[in-house]
Amino acid sequence: MTVTIPGYDTVVSKETDGSGVSRRSFIVGAGVPAFAAAVGVASPRDAAAAAPPAARSGGRAKSDGPQAVPIALTINGERRELSVEPRVTLLDALRERLHLTGTKKGCGQGTCGACTVLVNGRRIDSCLTLAIMHQDDRITTIEGLANGDELHPVQAAFLEHDGFQCGYCTPGQIVSAVGFLAEKRGLEDATVREYMSGNICRCGAYPNIVSAIQDAGKRA
Numbered sequence: 001m002t003v004t005i006p007g008y009d010t011v012v013s014k015e016t017d018g019s020g021v022s023r024r025s026f027i028v029g030a031g032v033p034a035f036a037a038a039v040g041v042a043s044p045r046d047a048a049a050a051a052p053p054a055a056r057s058g059g060r061a062k063s064d065g066p067q068a069v070p071i072a073l074t075i076n077g078e079r080r081e082l083s084v085e086p087r088v089t090l091l092d093a094l095r096e097r098l099h100l101t102g103t104k105k106g107c108g109q110g111t112c113g114a115c116t117v118l119v120n121g122r123r124i125d126s127c128l129t130l131a132i133m134h135q136d137d138r139i140t141t142i143e144g145l146a147n148g149d150e151l152h153p154v155q156a157a158f159l160e161h162d163g164f165q166c167g168y169c170t171p172g173q174i175v176s177a178v179g180f181l182a183e184k185r186g187l188e189d190a191t192v193r194e195y196m197s198g199n200i201c202r203c204g205a206y207p208n209i210v211s212a213i214q215d216a217g218k219r220a
Contacts, residue, residue: 071135075100076144086132091115093131094141102142102171106200113199116172116179117141123179125198142171145178154178157216158209165203173199177213187217 068083075098082097094100094117103126106114110125117126118140145152154177157163164170176199185191192210201209 069132071132073098073131073134073139074137075139076141077138084131086130088131089127090117090129090131090134090139091126094126100141100143104168104171106169106172111200112169112172113176114169114172116176116199118175118179121179121182123176140175142175145174152178153219154181154213154216157212157219161208161212161215163205163208163212164201165205169199169201169203173201173209177209177216180213181217181220187214189214 066086068085070081070083072079072081073093074080075094080098082093084093084097088097091103091105094103095105103117104114105127106112108127110128113125115126116123118124119129119134119137121138121140145155151159152174154174158170158174163173173196176196180192180195183195185195189210192213193206196209196213
């Protein structure tokens with residue numbers, strides 16, 4: 001008896017040793033699936049496993065994560081209702097859902113401070129906390145500091161002292177400075193630098209930032 005391998009012209013004889021299975025037939029049986037996999041021919045079962053989720057579920061794509069839930073956040077004195085997945089950060093909720101883009105997305109690791117907001121008067125990195133955790137809190141973003149056309153004293157001081165260059169870090173710097181001044185820690189150079197060290201300015205405008213914060217603190 002002979003065995004023909006699909007795609008080959010060679011015919012292999014099937015010689016048994018009495019057990020019904022020869023070494024050649026074993027090699028052929030093991031080698032054909034490997035050859036098929038090498039040239040990209042999959043079995044029906046493998047093809048089904050590789051199919052898109054929608055195809056495997058009868059045309060209905062399965063969710064890759066938890067379902068969105070309704071939440072309400074109090075932001076800049078206004079109650080905002082939205083629907084987010086429990087894993088959505090406060091930063092993404094502000095920027096992507098509520099379009100409050102003054103809060104910047106920087107490192108995403110709580111290092112640069114560009115995403116700083118105030119929660120109940122305390123400054124935090126909004127990239128490191130979940131939106132769903134702050135439903136009973138008072139959240140203040142850079143958009144909520146000014147009183148209409150009247151700038152917050154820290155905002156005005158940053159303008160007067162040119163406390164920015166590219167401006168990307170400026171919202172986080174200003175919000176953090178507002179929180180720092182509320183902490184009443186003193187206005188010495190070393191103190192300001194120490195307690196503002198969580199906000200990075202890659203342009204290097206630190207001397208002007210310190211001066212702006214000190215000036216705003218003296219006016220308060």
